[in-house]
Each structure stands twice: as structure tokens, then as C-alpha cells.
Amino acid sequence: MTAIPEGVAPLVFLTGASSGIGQALALAYARQGWRLALVARRVESVQIWVEQAGIAAERVRIYAADVSDRQSIIAAAESCLNTWGVPEIVVACAGISHGIDTAERADLDVFEDLLQTNLLGLAATFHPFLAPMRVRQSGTLVGVASVAGIRGLPGHGGYCASKAGVISYCESLRMELAPHKVRVVTLLPGFIETPMTRGNPYPMPFLMPVDKFAEQALRAIAAGRAYRVIPWPMAWVVRLLRWAPAVLLDRVMGRRQRKPRKTSS
Template sequence: MPKLVFITGASSGLGQALAKRFHQAGYRLALVGRRTQEIKSWCDRLGISASSYQIYSADVADINSIVAAGRACLAAQGVPDVVVANAGISIGMDTAERSDLDVMAQILATNNIGLAATFHPFIDAMVQRGSGRLVGMASVSGIRGLPGHGAYCASKAGVISYCESLRGELRASGVKVVTLSPGYIDTPLTRQNRYAMPFLMSADAFAERAYRTIEAGASYRVIPWQMGVVAKLLRLLPNAWFDRLLAGRPRKHRRSGR
């Protein structure tokens, strides 16, 4: 039986690029998203055989919804070899605006609680089998806080710490936890950005490097590596220098469009 990968956020962007790469490697696909018809249309365009994939409708911000999708996958396709918690959202915020607190709650519900809820249905089965990969999608934005981007940066810092904790918990089980921190990837999410995006790479190029990282069972990887160097240098900067460097930087679009 071919291996199985479970991917959230499979209706666009990185989710589809990752699904394409795993399909090319011979994996069966369990594809999760809210826009299921878009996933079906994408599979049809690529000529992916209906026997090699299943689509599950779920909203990762709703714990019961994503847990139900995971359980449906277990019942229909078996225990995945790889689970990629890829679904995420990125919206700017201004803490002085009351409505943006709701935005922050939505981001944390999707990017953090949703990630843990994505892993939840599979952990016991993977531990019992003694193998598996749980892949958390973080970001270089989780390494230092960017002005106007507080909710997203906080959520991705949370992903990094959560996955590190989970990795320690599962260390002796045979189940690997892989944290991926993308830099700037050309997706519908990043095309809205109004600031420079150094080392921008295509989604397919990211998926290739991510696939190799996941297969190797690496614990943590920044992709592309150049952004890893930049992130480390930024981490070393004294706060005063860091603040001065980012002064006047355009902020992420807020939900209001400003």
C-alpha cells in the first residue's frame, strides 16, 4: 500500500504545492480544506486519479471540525505516514482597535489551536505503529516580532515552541516532529504584502525542499536557507538596532484594508 499524507490548507498555495510533490513521490493524498470543490478541480487539472486521493471538508479553526476530518481519514484511508498542518492565515492588526482583537483570536485559533487539533487524531495511532511525521508550518516571522504583524508573529512563534515541546514528548516513540519555517513564498497569501520580500521563492521550489526535509525527519528547517541566516542575524541584533531597522516599514494589511 502506498504511503499516505494528510495535508490541511489544500485548496491553494503551499498546500497544493506540497500535495503535488507528495503525489509525484507516490503518496496517496488526504486533502483538507473548506473549499473542497477547488481541491477537486485542482486534482482534475493535474490528472490525479480519484483512487489516489480523498477530500475532507474542515475548518481548522473549529476543533470539532478538523478532529472529525482526521478521524474520517483514519476510517477511510488508514493511519497517515505524514501529517502536514499547513493551514494558516495572516492578517495585520492594531492593538488599539477593538475589532483587531477578534482578528488576533481568529489567527491564534487557526494557526495554533488548529495545528494541535490537526495532529490530535493521529498521535495515538502513530505511536502505536512506532512511526510517522507530524509537520508544523511555522514562519521566519515567528523569530522576531514585526510591527503591525503582532498576531501572526505571535502565532508562528507559538508554532515553533509548540512543535519543539511535542518533539520532546514523542522523542522515544518513533514519531518525528518536523518544524518548517518558510521565508517569503510566492502564494496568494504573500502577493498582498506591500513591503520587500527578499529571497522570494516559488511554491513548487519550497515544496521540493520541504519534501526532502520531511523525508529526512529533520527537526527544524528554514526554507530558503538564506532567510535562516537573515533571521539569525536579526535575532542577534540589540533591540534598539532592530527597532531602528524596522522603523517606517510598511505594515501588513489589516482586515479593514488599512
């Protein structure tokens, strides 16, 4: 990678900074001395968190944007480019999770929201940085997927489809950008202690504190790992899921309690 000018802290551009994995990653980078370009829908809550975390104001810029609104996230990225230049790392972390029932008309709209936020929002986040990173011949794009993207889960089809799309999209992008020395890292979290998993009504094996996830994620990103499942025991589950025959998967997972629907009471 191109060397960062002496005395200038490296820059990370990160979506989903208002809570969960995004906020934990932001704090981990802040503790390593990075400058933070943080994107969130709830700007005021992020500003309060930055103050409470003791992060120096001159090291942070907060951009109001919704990744499901393509022009909104592109405008935030362009503002960052104009203010601070090209980041060393871009982390597309913003995401939503809801159960769906395809028999319910309202859930088709929920499905669309899942794809718009989790998959197309990720591509829109990366879009403004591709050309300048290619010119610079360095940079890292990080897509936060999920182990739920490996195989389908009952009642979770929209989320699984969106995260499977992230995995395939990032793999395609990685091969496209390799000649330009731009890395693409795909992170696959298992069950992480965040507001998103708090209401899950089913067992969550290997449930991991979000700060521990952030530590391991930063190491994987720094190493330029193409693909990393966190925590590591979940990587073995992923291997089993990949190769499990459909008849066995149906028998085991078919009895699994479903993710609550957004539109359910």
C-alpha cells in the first residue's frame, strides 16, 4: 500500500456507526489512532457517543446518510473525499435484519428493504471510492456479511438472500480490484451481542461480545484476509453448513424457531 504521509493519521470511512458492530469497529479504530469518517442515520446519538468515548473531535467527521438511499450515501462519501481525501479503509457495516413470510404481501416490501439496505447499500457505499483507490493503487474495502449468507434459514429468507449477495458481490469485486492493488475483505460474523441479535428467540451458539469481534475483525482487515468468519468456532459450523446435504439441513433447521417478522404484532 502507498505510505501515509508522516504525521497524518490513517482514515477509515465506516457506515452503521450508531450502534452494534459498526460502533464497536469505530471505537477500535479510534483507540489505534485512526481518523474516523462515520456515517449514520442518527447523527445526534453518534455525536453523544463520540463525546462519551473520549474521542477527540478533530479526529471525527459524522455524516448523516441512509445507505438505503443511494444518493444519500454517495453524497456522504463525496463529502468525505472532498474534506479528508481517500480513506485507507472503507467498512460497509450498516444493515438490518427481519424475518419474512413470503405468503404475506407486506413482507415483500420488507424483503425489498433488506436487499436495498444490506446489499445495494453496500455497493453504493463502495462506489465513490473505487476510482480514486484504483488511481492511488491502494485501499481496502470491507463488506460485513453474515454466516446466515451461507445457507438459507426458515423465516429468514430475505436476510439470508441479502447476505449471500454480499458474499458473492464482494468476491467478484475482489477479483476485479486485485490488479489495482485494492483489497476486498469479507467478514462473516456469527452471533454477536448487538441490538440486532438481542431479540432472537432461538439459541445462538458461540455468542460473542461485540468488542471481541471488533478486535478480531481489525486483525483480519489489517492482514487483508479475503474471507473471515468470526468467531473461529463458527467457521467449523460454516464448513458443515456448506457441505450438509439438503435432506439433513431440512431436518435440523426445519424445526428452528423463526426470526420475528417486522410486520408481526
